Amino acid sequence: MKNILIVEDSRSIRSIIRVAVEEAGSYFAVEAENGFEALKTLPTRSFALIITDINMPDINGLELISFVKSNPAYKDIPLIIVSTEKSEEDKRRGMALGAFGYLEKPFKKEDLVAMIKKAIGDR
Amino acid sequence: MKTERPIKEFLAEAEDILESVSRSLLSLDEERSAGGPAPDTINGLFRYVHSFKGLAGVFGLKPPADLAHKLETLLDEMRLGRIALNSDVLDVLFDTTSVLGRLVKQAGAGGQFEDIAAAVSSIDAVLKSESSSPHDRSILERIGLEKSVLQVLTEYEEYRLIENLYERKNIFRLKASFDISDFEERIKKLNALLKQHGEIICTLPSAESGTGIGFTIIVGTPESAESISTLVSSFGVVIEQVPYAAPKTSHPVQAQMTEAQAIRSASNTVRVDIYKLDSLMNIVADLHLAKNAVGRIATDLRAHAEVSKYAADLNKVHRNLERKLSELQDGVLDVRMVPIGQIFTRLAQVVRKHARESGKEIKLELMGEETELDKLMIEDLADPLMHLIRNAIDHGVELAEERRRLGKPEQGLIRLTAYPKGNRVVITVEDDGRGMDPSVILAKAVEKGLIGADHGLDPAADRKEVLDLIFLPGFSTSEKVTEISGRGVGMDVVKKNVSKLSGIIDIETESGVGTRFVLTLPITLAIINALVIEAGGQVFSIPLSSVLEIVRATPEQVQTVEAREVMVIRDETVPLLRLSQVFGLPNGGKQRLFYVILVGLAERRLGLVVDRLRDQQNIVIKPLGKRLADTPGIAGASELSAGERRVVLVLDVESLIDAAFKKGRQQTMDMESG
Numbered sequence: 197m198k199n200i201l202i203v204e205d206s207r208s209i210r211s212i213i214r215v216a217v218e219e220a221g222s223y224f225a226v227e228a229e230n231g232f233e234a235l236k237t238l239p240t241r242s243f244a245l246i247i248t249d250i251n252m253p254d255i256n257g258l259e260l261i262s263f264v265k266s267n268p269a270y271k272d273i274p275l276i277i278v279s280t281e282k283s284e285e286d287k288r289r290g291m292a293l294g295a296f297g298y299l300e301k302p303f304k305k306e307d308l309v310a311m312i313k314k315a316i317g318d319r
Numbered sequence: 320m321k322t323e324r325p326i327k328e329f330l331a332e333a334e335d336i337l338e339s340v341s342r343s344l345l346s347l348d349e350e351r352s353a354g355g356p357a358p359d360t361i362n363g364l365f366r367y368v369h370s371f372k373g374l375a376g377v378f379g380l381k382p383p384a385d386l387a388h389k390l391e392t393l394l395d396e397m398r399l400g401r402i403a404l405n406s407d408v409l410d411v412l413f414d415t416t417s418v419l420g421r422l423v424k425q426a427g428a429g430g431q432f433e434d435i436a437a438a439v440s441s442i443d444a445v446l447k448s449e450s451s452s453p454h455d456r457s458i459l460e461r462i463g464l465e466k467s468v469l470q471v472l473t474e475y476e477e478y479r480l481i482e483n484l485y486e487r488k489n490i491f492r493l494k495a496s497f498d499i500s501d502f503e504e505r506i507k508k509l510n511a512l513l514k515q516h517g518e519i520i521c522t523l524p525s526a527e528s529g530t531g532i533g534f535t536i537i538v539g540t541p542e543s544a545e546s547i548s549t550l551v552s553s554f555g556v557v558i559e560q561v562p563y564a565a566p567k568t569s570h571p572v573q574a575q576m577t578e579a580q581a582i583r584s585a586s587n588t589v590r591v592d593i594y595k596l597d598s599l600m601n602i603v604a605d606l607h608l609a610k611n612a613v614g615r616i617a618t619d620l621r622a623h624a625e626v627s628k629y630a631a632d633l634n635k636v637h638r639n640l641e642r643k644l645s646e647l648q649d650g651v652l653d654v655r656m657v658p659i660g661q662i663f664t665r666l667a668q669v670v671r672k673h674a675r676e677s678g679k680e681i682k683l684e685l686m687g688e689e690t691e692l693d694k695l696m697i698e699d700l701a702d703p704l705m706h707l708i709r710n711a712i713d714h715g716v717e718l719a720e721e722r723r724r725l726g727k728p729e730q731g732l733i734r735l736t737a738y739p740k741g742n743r744v745v746i747t748v749e750d751d752g753r754g755m756d757p758s759v760i761l762a763k764a765v766e767k768g769l770i771g772a773d774h775g776l777d778p779a780a781d782r783k784e785v786l787d788l789i790f791l792p793g794f795s796t797s798e799k800v801t802e803i804s805g806r807g808v809g810m811d812v813v814k815k816n817v818s819k820l821s822g823i824i825d826i827e828t829e830s831g832v833g834t835r836f837v838l839t840l841p842i843t844l845a846i847i848n849a850l851v852i853e854a855g856g857q858v859f860s861i862p863l864s865s866v867l868e869i870v871r872a873t874p875e876q877v878q879t880v881e882a883r884e885v886m887v888i889r890d891e892t893v894p895l896l897r898l899s900q901v902f903g904l905p906n907g908g909k910q911r912l913f914y915v916i917l918v919g920l921a922e923r924r925l926g927l928v929v930d931r932l933r934d935q936q937n938i939v940i941k942p943l944g945k946r947l948a949d950t951p952g953i954a955g956a957s958e959l960s961a962g963e964r965r966v967v968l969v970l971d972v973e974s975l976i977d978a979a980f981k982k983g984r985q986q987t988m989d990m991e992s993g
Contacts, residue, residue, distance in 0.1 A: 206370050208328045209377050232503045235524055235532060239499060250473065251369055254510070258471040259523050266467070267526035280373045285474045293470065302376030302384070 197224045198244035198316065203234045203260065204278070205252050209301070213247055213278065216305050220312040231255025235263070243273050244316050250279040250286055258286065261293045274315040278303060326426060329378045333423045336371045340364060340416050345668040348409055352664045356404050358479055358518060364412075365394040365475075371419070382432040383422040389442045390415050396446065399478050411445050413675075414438065458484055461564035464492070468535060472521055480520045483539030488517070490561040491547055493536040495554055502532050509554050513538050516550060537561070593694050596655050600846055603648045604939040608958065610644055613637045648937065652843055655695070659737045659746070660688030662697050662704065669705050670733055673712045680719060680730045681712060687737040692744050693843035696820050700746070700840075703813040707748040707836050708733060710810075715752030715834055725831070727751065742864050744842055749835040755828040757785040764788045783923065784980065786826045790814040818973050820844060821862060821954065849938045849957070849969065852916070853931040854897075855904025858967045860938060860957060861916060865972040867924070868917040869932065886926055888917060896979045897928040898970075901952055918972045925976050940969050951978060 200223045204210045207229075214225040223244070228234040230252050246264065250257035257277060264270045274296040277287070287298055296315045299308055343364045350356045372387035393411070396402040418438045425432050458481055459469060472480065483490060493513075497505045506522065513519055517540025525533040540547060548558050614637045620630035663685045674681035692700075716722075716731030723729055734749040757778035764770050769791045776785055788794060792811040817824045822840035841847060841864040849860040850869075870888055877884050877895065884895040895915065899906050915926040938957035943950070954971035 206332060206374050208332045208374055211328070212377050231524075232506070236499065236503065239530075251366055253366065254507075255522055255524060256471075256473055256476075258473060259521065262467065262471045263524040263526070269526070280369060280376070289470060289473075301373045302379070 197222050199224050199226055199241050200245045200247065200312070201226050201228060201234060201237060201243045203228045203231065203246065203248040203252070203257070205230055205249065209249075209278075212305075213308065216308040217247070217312060219305070220309040221316075223312075231257075231260050234260055238264075238270060243270075245312060246273055246275045247278055247312075248275060250277060250290060258289055258293060261290060261295055265294045276308075276311055276315055278308070326378070329374060329380070330423060330427045332374055333371060333383075333426075336367050336374070337416065337420055337423065340367045340371070340419075341672075343367065344409075344412055344416060345672065347404065347412075348668055348671070349664050351404055351409065352667070358398065358482075359514070361394065361398045361404075362475060365391065365398050368394055378426075380422075380426050380430070382435050383419060383426065386415065386419060386422065386435045386438055389439050390419075393442050393446060395475075398475055400482065402445065402448065408445050411441050415442060417675075455566070456481065458563070458566055462490070463562040464490075464537070468492075468521070468523060468537065471523055476521050479518060480537070480539070483518060483520065484563055485566050486539075487565055488539040488541055489543065490520075490563065491538045491540065491544065492559045492561050493534075493538060493547075493551065494557045494559075495534045495536065496527055496531050497534070499530045499532050502534075505554065506534055509551060509556070510536070512550060513540075513547075516540050516542050516547065591654070593655065596651060597695075599651050600648075601939060603644070603651055604846060604937070604958075606644055606647075607937055610637065610640045613640060648846065652693075652846065655693050655843060656691040657694045657697060658688060659690045659692050659697060659744070660685070662701055663688050663735055663737075665701065666704055666708055666735060669708055670712070673709055677712055678718070679712060679716055681716060682730045682732050684732065684734040685736075686734065690737040690739055690744055691842070692737075692840070696840065696844060699816065699820055700838075703816045703838075704735075704746070704748060706810075706813050708735075711748060711750035711752065711834070715750035715754075717753055739842070740839070742842055742848070744840050746838040746840070747835055748838075749833065751833040754830040754832050754834050755786065755789070755826070756830045757782050760788055761785050764791065764794065767793060769793055786828065789826070790824075818971075821847075821864070821971075821973075823973055844940065846937050846939050848935060850916070850935055851933040851967070852898075852914070852929040853933060854929040855899030855902065855906065857902070857904055858933065858965070859898065859929075859970050860936070860967050861918070861927070861970045861972065862954075863935065865918045866916055867919065870915045870917065870926075872913055872915050872928075873911060874913075884928075886915060888915070888926065891924070893917065893924050893926045894979060895926040895928050896975060899928075899930075901975065901978070919976050923976055923980065925979050927970075927975070938969070 198221075200217050202210055202213050202217065202225055204213060204227075210227050210229075214227065217223050217225040226237060226241070226243075228237050231254055234246075234248070235255070246260075248257045248260055255263075257279065261275050261277075264273060264275060275294070277290045277295050277298045278301060279287070279290075279298070280301040291298060297311050299311060343360055347356050347360050347364065350360060368387055368391045372384055372391055375381075375384035375387055390412075393402065393408075397404060397408070402408065415438055418433075418435065422432055422435070456477075459477070462480075462484065469477075480490075493509075495506065495509060510519055510522065513536065517538050520537040520539055523535040523537075525535065527533045538547070542550075544558060544560050548556075551558070613633065617630050617633040617637050620626050620633060623630075667683055667685070670681055670683045711733055712731075716733070717725070717727075719729040722731065732749075732751040734747070736745075736747045736749070738745055761774070761776060761778050765772050765774065769788065770776075778785055789810045790813075792809060794809060794811065814824055817838055817840070820840055821844060822838055825837040825839070826834065827837065828834040841862065848863040850863050850866055851858060851860045853859075868888070870886075872886060877886050879885070880892070884897070885892050886895055887893070893915075897906070898904075914929050914932055916929060917924060917926055919925050940955040940957055943953065943956055947953070952971055952975050954969045956966050957969055958966055
């Protein structure tokens with residue numbers, strides 16, 4: 197089963213994303229509450245996808261994306277930003293750093309499911 | 320998206336978030352009064368509201384999501400420096416938060432939401448007042464930061480960086496490398512340390528070989544490279560200063576900075592852990608002992624003719640040492656002193672919040688905020704003062720309608736005052752509410768079984784003693800628990816906390832007019848000036864701050880009234896307490912001459928009978944071991960320098976007064992019943 201990492205500081209939204217992940221296919225959702233936790237979780241298994249928020253304490257989503265993309269071990273993992281960014285600029289930067297897609301909260305579950313499938317390239 | 324997830328999940332998290340919002344708002348208000356809000360606080364608020372919006376949105380709760388969205392917009396403008404924080408904005412923030420709180424409750428009750436139009440338009444009104452022009456981003460082209468760092472900054476982080484540049488802060492790039500196993504703990508410690516000295520713009524993680532993880536931290540600070548590198552020396556961090564071309568013109572936002580902010584960034588202050596000062600103080604106390612030893616040797620030497628020349632020299636050294644040491648002590652003490660205004664501002668939040676919650680209109684008056692007190696004591700005073708204020712709002716100040724009927728101004732008054740009084744500080748908490756009625760208190764104490772029905776107290780004649788009943792454990796705790804003051808803490812705890820600080824609490828109250836609590840405290844507990852005395856062959860010390868007067872007396876001056884020894888001092892009859900009796904020591908009463916040390920406050924004065932005065936010394940009070948900790952009448956122990964290094968007990972004046980007055984009452988009662 198492929199692992200998907202969900203980085204999001206709201207536990208309710210995390211669980212809603214997990215539901216979408218589980219609906220998208222036979223994926224295993226691993227949750228991280230913040231950037232630090234994501235950094236700790238990344239080396240523990242191989243991930244097929246990372247879904248991350250942008251606005252988080254300590255390490256923001258942009259920094260996490262940059263970390264993933266500059267790291268030979270992780271650079272091929274696609275990233276989806278799920279965020280309520282007010283800032284178009286932050287969204288643009290996330291994409292410029294190499295995110296696969298951007299989904300604005302509140303999102304439709306079907307949209308997230310579709311984007312997950314597309315990002316992983318599964319049929 | 321509409322979701323079938325249980326609403327309970329939303330409620331729990333939404334309430335958590337709103338609580339964090341309320342806490343941040345209080346800090347924000349406090350910081351505003353203290354010179355200017357910290358960027359971190361506004362950004363934290365923004366993040367909370369942002370999370371709230373996302374949460375409400377995901378659960379398909381439109382009104383809370385919409386209002387949070389509006390609030391988020393306002394906070395975003397604020398954190399990006401486009402709207403300045405003032406009391407109007409703060410009111411809007413507070414009000415919107417309470418609307419959000421109600422919306423959450425309504426979501427839990429089935430989703431019949433109130434109209435949010437008014438709340439939205441009050442935010443719109445503030446948004447219209449946008450007060451400063453956007454930043455000149457071009458300054459980022461003239462800074463020595465690599466693109467890989469600049470491109471991961473969020474818009475907010477970028478704004479903070481620019482702001483730091485305009486404030487001409489030093490910008491440092493710190494590179495740290497940690498192992499994956501403990502990086503989180505280490506980086507959090509490092510960041511916490513840095514935050515005390517500046518602002519962290521961003522923390523960028525990078526991959527390292529093996530199990531390492533690297534971080535590039537960008538910090539803006541007024542401090543120098545040397546001081547930052549000393550600060551973080553234990554983290555193995557590489558520090559580089561980031562060069563940049565300073566902006567030539569003054570920045571619009573800078574012009575808005577309050578004077579206090581301007582001073583703060585320019586000042587060269589250091590933050591010191593108070594416990595470090597404590598250990599310095601202990602060293603000062605030890606030096607006092609050493610100095611006294613030198614003095615003794617000098618005196619001894621003088622008796623020997625062959626070395627008397629050295630004795631004179633040594634004596635000079637001793638005097639010099641004494642002078643410098645006392646300067647050192649004053650210096651260390653001075654560093655510990657902070658204006659009590661620090662805590663007053665915090666208390667102002669409590670008044671604001673609880674007045675809102677209890678639906679009472681309260682005007683708060685602060686006086687003497689500049690009065691200085693030991694930092695540690697200020698921290699320990701927060702709780703008792705907070706409780707007194709809550710009590711005043713809850714039980715003191717009447718509702719507006721009742722006040723109107725009584726011909727009082729509708730707005731209740733709470734006044735916090737502080738002023739120095741000799742080597743003590745007096746703090747008063749005062750309200751213009753309904754006051755306390757001794758006969759009601761007496762009845763309640765009997766009803767609660769705190770005193771027997773045969774107490775023999777008279778509400779008028781024993782007013783002081785009756786009022787003191789409110790400090791008994793159980794008097795105020797079991798009363799109906801209101802959200803405001805009922806937290807299972809009674810006045811007994813307030814009194815205990817004040818006593819722990821060697822303070823005394825007095826009540827002045829008049830039915831229908833108001834109540835005033837008067838707290839009298841020593842300025843510091845770190846080192847105290849104490850009177851060293853002897854009674855029954857034992858040596859004790861008494862904090863000089865509790866001593867009102869010392870009188871020499873002869874047995875003839877002592878009279879007996881109602882089986883109690885009393886003495887007239889300055890036309891006032893004062894009860895006496897023989898220390899030798901209190902502690903069961905041999906009676907030194909046969910002496911022709913003894914001393915009465917007058918201690919106490921207000922109506923409660925007590926003469927302590929002692930055999931001999933020895934001297935006055937600076938002492939550091941050390942707590943007693945567990946087994947002796949609760950000995951009545953003893954506050955602690957201290958080391959004396961007289962002769963050998965001996966340990967003497969420090970008297971707890973407050974509890975001696977308590978004991979004496981209680982004893983007096985029992986004696987009187989015994990006589991009455993016999």
